[in-house]
Amino acid sequence: MRDLGAGFGYLLKGQRWVARHGKQYGFGLLPGLIALLLYAAALAVLALWGEDFVVWATPFAGDWASPWRGLFRGFLTVVLFALGLLLAVVTFTAVTLLIGQPFYESLSEKVDRDVSPDGTAPGSGLPLWRDLWISARDSLRIVLRAAVWGVLLFALGFLPFVGQTVVPVIGFFVTGFFLTEELAAVALQRRGVELRTRLTLLRSRKTLVWGFGTPLGVAFLVPFAAVFLMPGAVAGATLLARDLLGEENAGEPDGTEDERVTS
Numbered sequence: 609m610r611d612l613g614a615g616f617g618y619l620l621k622g623q624r625w626v627a628r629h630g631k632q633y634g635f636g637l638l639p640g641l642i643a644l645l646l647y648a649a650a651l652a653v654l655a656l657w658g659e660d661f662v663v664w665a666t667p668f669a670g671d672w673a674s675p676w677r678g679l680f681r682g683f684l685t686v687v688l689f690a691l692g693l694l695l696a697v698v699t700f701t702a703v704t705l706l707i708g709q710p711f712y713e714s715l716s717e718k719v720d721r722d723v724s725p726d727g728t729a730p731g732s733g734l735p736l737w738r739d740l741w742i743s744a745r746d747s748l749r750i751v752l753r754a755a756v757w758g759v760l761l762f763a764l765g766f767l768p769f770v771g772q773t774v775v776p777v778i779g780f781f782v783t784g785f786f787l788t789e790e791l792a793a794v795a796l797q798r799r800g801v802e803l804r805t806r807l808t809l810l811r812s813r814k815t816l817v818w819g820f821g822t823p824l825g826v827a828f829l830v831p832f833a834a835v836f837l838m839p840g841a842v843a844g845a846t847l848l849a850r851d852l853l854g855e856e857n858a859g860e861p862d863g864t865e866d867e868r869v870t871s
Contacts, residue, residue: 615788615819615848622844623837625719632715636839639708644835646703647696654692659685691762695755697783697828701790702747704838709740712842716794719846723857730799739797746793746803754786784821785810787828791821791845792852799853809852820848 626633662684669677705712720729761779765771789810796806810817824841828834850857 609815611813611816612819614851615816615821616823617819618844618848618851619820619824619841620844621847622719622842623840625722625843626715626840629718632711632718633839635711636708636715636842637835639704639711640835640838642707643700643704644832647700651689651692651696654689658688658692662688687762687765690765691758693829694761694779694783695758697787697825697834699751699754700828700834701787701838701841702751704834705790705794705842706740706744706747708838709743712794712839713739713798715839715842716798716846719843720795720850723847723850725856725858742797743793746797747790749803750786750789754782757782757786780822780825781818783825784818784823785814786821787825787841788817788821788845788848791841792849794842795846795849796853799849801853813852816848816851820844 626636659681662681666681666684669680672680717729717731721727761775761782764775767775789806792810793803793806796809801809824837827837847857
């Protein structure tokens, strides 16, 4: 339970950090806005033509008596949209991080300098194109893993009672785990931590990860919230990554180092 509270604490600390750094926060909104427009268009298409897709996919229900045919297809349409929304929440972070990679790298480095006892931040030493390639490759792997979970939860959603109670809760925890992985990857990739090792680290501290990622995933369901929370989420995930690796912190991130560098 202590890790659960610590994870949520990192989420709040990250939001406080960007609140004190208005310029970085402003630039950090742009990638989220672009990604939001893309996802809004995709979800609109799903909402408009999802029912037609369900009708096409369930020809066997065409001869069912009313109202069972309508209830069955209506239920599948709702579940299909819910699955699309779940995948949107999980993949939104990956797409936004890829679009805003240079900014989020810089933001994460500033947080590292803020809390590092010696005022330094680890660097990958790789050219930008290489960092982008690694980030895109790893994000695709995570999206595929999340998609497998999404399909599994979609199938379990048909179970009476359990599908309407337990499964959605599990879905939020799964979403929180993958969200945290994507966000912490910004700091961990700079340290040369490979995807397999990152996943092992996260699994070793699941309650810490859930405390950070699950409330964030719930917040991302609020329209436009993801756009405004993304910069702070990256900052908080950097602090969480330092905790996972057992790195020493000088104290609360207060922007002192950043102000000294920019002055």
